[in-house]
Amino acid sequence: MAKRSTQKTCDSTPVKLTADSTADDLAKLAWAIAHPARVQIVRLLIGRQACVCGEIVAQLPLAQSTVSQHLKILKDSGLVQGEVDGPKVCYCINPDRLKQLKASVADL
Amino acid sequence: MAKRSTQKTCDSTPVKLTADSTADDLAKLAWAIAHPARVQIVRLLIGRQACVCGEIVAQLPLAQSTVSQHLKILKDSGLVQGEVDGPKVCYCINPDRLKQLKASVADL
DNA sequence: ATCGTTTATCGTAGATATACGATAAAGGAA
DNA sequence: TTCCTTTATCGTATATCTACGATAAACGAT
16 A cells, blocks of 8 residues: 555645745844844833833843844844934834734734 | 933833743744745745645745755744655645744734 | 656855954033 | 043954755655
8 A cells, every 4th residue: 555645735736926025025024033132122122112222232141232233133124213312322113114024924 | 402312212211131032932933034035935835735845946036955945944943844745745834833923923 | 676756965155144342433521 | 622431333253044056865656
């Protein structure tokens, strides 16, 4: 008797992959939170309205320059915004972009 | 008149970062879909019940070995499962893990 | 056993991430 | 001005991703 044959769970109806830009955008947003430190930063910024960079650094076991790099990545994704305030920089979540991330993942 | 001063949006209440493992896990899941090709693979597998590797390769503008690497990353994250079926391998979504991703992002 | 199909792995090359210390830049305070 | 604080950037080292072709491994078919 032969082994359980091919058509168990696989269907073979052809599909075309919508090579849309939404995949790129979701990937970009996912990339922003694809590091534990950045997840923690995002959660921190969601937990409070805004937060000075120095305080974020204080909460993480990373060098200040490393945290600054993570913040730059988060800013590049649009998920986080920074506002200069004297010598300090105040970071906050971009609610629209966060909403977009949640929607994109939810619609998977 | 001095520039708009510090206490505009920043609050200074101390927070402690829950250095929990959920950050690591979310980062891991996010990392899995942090590449456009992997987003498309995940969408493809959600769109149908299961799919043979070769068909995934056919839908992407990437070499077979590259797609295989992406599939490995998706498997490592737990988001995708592969079942050997003769010489072919049938891939499918792990619904529980997908649910976990959605929940983790939604709970942000 | 041999062939053909399918998929994973190897080897490699280039690009990018991650981390740190050191330094620069910007601004408030003296 | 001259400090001091705060944050970004530079330079560097290491590691990992991404991509490909080539090859190996697994299996069905003949």
